[in-house]
Amino acid sequence: MGVPAAEQTLAILRYLSSQARPVQATAISRSLDLPRSTTYHLLNTLIDYGFVVRYPDQRAFGLGLGAHELGSGYARQxxxxxxxxxxxxxxxxxxxxxxxxxxxxxxxxxxxxxxxxxxxxxxxxxxxxxxxxxxxxxxxxxxxxxxxxxxxxxxxxxxxxxxxxxxxxxxxxxxxxxxxxxxxxxxxxxxxxxxxxxxxxxxxxxxxxxxxxxxxxxxxxxxxxxxxxxxxxxxxxxxxxxxxxxxxxx
CATH class of the missing domain: 3.30.450.40 (GAF domain)
Known part of the structure; x- marks a missing residue:
């Protein structure tokens, strides 16, 4: 049985990795069919751990250094x-x-x-x-x-x-x-x-x-x-x- 919070978190990371530029939370929520409150909560958690970066001027979100480190580890293995x-x-x-x-x-x-x-x-x-x-x-x-x-x-x-x-x-x-x-x-x-x-x-x-x-x-x-x-x-x-x-x- 899946863990909803984990699945939603991975869905956000996958979505961000597929984008050419940072995207707003409303676009993430709409594309992944997630409640806005859930989207913001998960984004804030991912920001705390370095997997997502917030761009205040654009009100947008993109992948952070933590995601890059995971990708580098994947490439090594x-x-x-x-x-x-x-x-x-x-x-x-x-x-x-x-x-x-x-x-x-x-x-x-x-x-x-x-x-x-x-x-x-x-x-x-x-x-x-x-x-x-x-x-x-x-x-x-x-x-x-x-x-x-x-x-x-x-x-x-x-x-x-x-x-x-x-x-x-x-x-x-x-x-x-x-x-x-x-x-x-x-x-x-x-x-x-x-x-x-x-x-x-x-x-x-x-x-x-x-x-x-x-x-x-x-x-x-x-x-x-x-x-x-x-x-x-x-x-x-x-x-x-x-x-x-x-x-x-x-």
Whole structure:
């Protein structure tokens, strides 16, 4: 059974980490469907412990040094990479295509594992590469698993849809329709939007609360696409995400 106060506190931190700039308490309360009194109480507690900073001139809140220290500790331990490296390598071997593992950071995905299959073309999704989430199969898989309020918070600004290519969503409504299709299908795809002539299939890795902490994807030449290949790759990616999720939750 969850602890409501803990869940609400984590929701606030996740929300703040997804924002490009400090936000007001009313926006936090509205986006997370929290009572205003609860929102202010939790923010004040997080301020006391250094995880949140208040900007009086803007009447806004942002992440504090404590959150940065947690992020630095996470980067040092690299738990997700440690848990996922072998399953992702196995996926590449079984599929004969390159596989990758990425995490969501704001509106972008960052690739943290890249397993290249022998004889396959080099991809732009190398370790450390950062791409717009809504244009990649991995990003779409994670966005589709997020609460709708968080997607709205990430993409409520029209500038979020500028300069991403002719096939990318052009508004929050078109992005929402794309994500509805992803949820209905159970997996996401992109066809030539990241690398010309290459397609990808991806699924999210979910933690114990159902939150998408990462995504696994396989990339293959579009010319080789057949219904049987797609069915095989979907099954393999699903098995890999399930393995990583079980490792993550213990």
């Amino acid at each position: 690299e738990p997700l990479q440690r848990l996922a490296r072998r399953p992702v390598a196995t996926l590449a071997d079984r599929c004969g295509n390159s596989a990758h593992f990425s995490v969501l950071l704001g509106r972008d995905v960052i690739y943290v594992i890249e397993e290249r299959a022998p004889g396959r073309p080099l991809l732009v999704t190398d370790v450390g590469v950062r791409l717009p989430a809504m244009t990649t199969a991995s990003g779409r898989a994670m966005l589709a698993a997020l609460p709708p309020a968080q997607v709205k918070a990430l993409y409520g600004d029209r500038d979020a849809f500028v300069g991403h290519g002719p096939d990318a969503p052009t508004s929050l409504s078109t992005l929402r329709r794309l994500l509805v299709d992803v949820r209905a299908r159970g997996w996401s795809t992109e066809d030539g939007e990241v690398s010309e002539g290459m397609a990808s299939i991806a699924m999210p890795v979910l933690d114990g609360t159902g939150y998408p902490v990462a995504a696994v994807a396989v990339t293959f030449p579009e010319a080789e696409r057949t219904p049987d290949l797609v069915e095989k790759l979907v099954a393999e990616v699903q098995e890999t995400t399930s393995v990583i999720s079980r490792r993550l939750t213990g």
